[in-house]
Amino acid sequence: MPKDIAFANVTSEIGTLKRLLVHSPDSGLGKVVPSKAQDWLFEDIVHLETIRRGEYDYYTKILLYFLDPQKVKGRIAEIDDPQNTRNFYKPGHPDFHRSDKVIELQWLLEEILYDRDIRLKLVASVCAIEGCSHAKQMELQEYSPTDLAKIFISGTANDQTMLFPPIPNFIFTRDIGITINNHILLNKPAKKARTREALLVRYIFFHHPLFADLRDNIIELPDTHQHFLLPKEGDDKKVTLEGGDVMVVSKDHVLIGVSERTSLEAAHQAVHALFEKNVVKKVSIVKIPKKRDYMHIDTVFTQVKRNVWVMLGSFSKKAIKKEDADIVQRILEGKKTDNKIQVIQFRKKDLDNPVYFDNLEDLLTDISRNDLDCDEKVRFIYSGNNEFPFDAREQWTDSCNVLALKEGVVLGYDRNDKTSIAFQKAGFSVLHVKELLEDFENGTKSPESLENCIILMPSAELSRARGGFHCMSMPLLREAY
């Protein structure tokens, strides 16, 4: 794979996307059984053929059209010809697209497994965490790199024997690590179901030649001193951090969520690590309720344009005021701080004088105005058009979790109807991916010509996995903003 000089650099959420890491749904998703779905962090079992051909493949095509057009332009009919049995999308197949802009993790994993030493170490590590027998370990060493990469991810061998559980959340590459300027912060998953993902990714970052120049810039958070001796109640001392809780909003400013998945201790360590290594000047800690509904901060807000954000209305100023309105009720119910957001902003140059924000809009407005020098009015698009019960329903299916391909052009789910109306009201056009790809193919539209729009993507199966396109992307390179 050819190497660019600026291989990885992300300084914003909205600069034109140039390179990212993804993983398309593997056969492991088709092995999730109902009794395990929740443990494996899926809300339901999914239909593999639909999630791939009917949904995720459109994501791959649209990403390639924007980031690596020569792979798809004028070729879509051929790529999707049923005779070609989706080979273009299958890592490990000779017809796989092998894009070095839309980079498939399974492909990188396969490439590092050609090294015998790495292969043996990784087999031993996976066997250790999955509790495999010695005989199984020896057997696994004999597989080809292509097959072994597939097995490590799907858990299933070519003969359909299930060797260990799948890692169905690997499609949510956002959570495995975060590019902050030219550094990569690795995650420490909170949930057991995501442990193997973190292991595989660590090997990829430390051993794949693509990341050779970045190796000194990989940040791993240490565990709390003697964390293994802490009592169960000491769990908040555990260091867990997932990428969905980290947002690089400008080259100097990073947001870190403290949530169901990212612990206070991890946020604390990340602030020190980022300041000590001079990665950024400002870190805002955004505390959200520890609830499955909002597992990471990117499930309650994401950025659309310099001055436009999409967010969940219950964290807005107005909602907080409304809640404060009935004094008797508030006192009776006790101070309802559990459903609030709290923001504490640390500045490297004045560490012991943090700035506080008590609602999300104030923080986001401050970012647009002061970090991104924006004079235009800052606008908010609310989940479900801020109408009950659509606000909560659509947040659950990732209305707030959009991915910006460039400023003002975002990908979102087609099932969030009221949120789409809210986008329209804010002056955005609503496009459907199938028609858009046809327009790209016949030349009536191009990625360059698009502006201010949300591209709606099919989502019935994908949304059961509880993540949107922000979660399904780990940006490595965005144009400087």
Ligand SMILES: NC(=[NH2+])NCCC[C@H](N)C(=O)O
């Ligand atoms: N960045 C995100 N919001 N990721 C969503 C991850 C969803 C996944 N099923 C999990 O629960 O872990």
